[in-house]
Amino acid sequence: MKQLFLSIITIFILTSCSQQQNQTQEQPKVESASIAVNTVVCDMCSNAITEAVKKIDGVNSVNVNVDKKIATIEFLSTKTNLVSLEKAITDVGYDANDKKRNLDAYENLPGCCKTE
Numbered sequence: 754m755k756q757l758f759l760s761i762i763t764i765f766i767l768t769s770c771s772q773q774q775n776q777t778q779e780q781p782k783v784e785s786a787s788i789a790v791n792t793v794v795c796d797m798c799s800n801a802i803t804e805a806v807k808k809i810d811g812v813n814s815v816n817v818n819v820d821k822k823i824a825t826i827e828f829l830s831t832k833t834n835l836v837s838l839e840k841a842i843t844d845v846g847y848d849a850n851d852k853k854r855n856l857d858a859y860e861n862l863p864g865c866c867k868t869e
């Protein structure tokens with residue numbers, strides 16, 4: 754009786770382990786990108802970029818560091834890519850890596866967010 758109980762436990766452990774492995778394999782790959790956002794000056798800039806990037810399908814998280822001027826973004830590589838992330842940022846009026854900001858969007862930013 755005790756042996757039967759032990760073998761049931763063993764089967765249970767083995768089954769739950771293999772299920773966990775399967776889940777890991779099925780999950781799409783999460784990538785992290787650090788994008789230089791050199792024209793960011795304040796929290797409003799940070800919020801504008803965060804809101805814009807979050808709208809992209811496949812983006813898990815966005816964190817803009819105003820002091821270091823870096824946007825750290827976690828995304829699913831199966832759904833989006835670095836170019837799309839950069840474009841979302843330039844479209845709201847900020848430089849992203851070597852991509853220049855959209856000037857019309859930049860003109861519409863609050864005065865405190867303009868760098869010139």
Ligand SMILES: [Cu+2]
Binds near residue numbers: 793794797865867
């Ligand atoms: Cu700002």
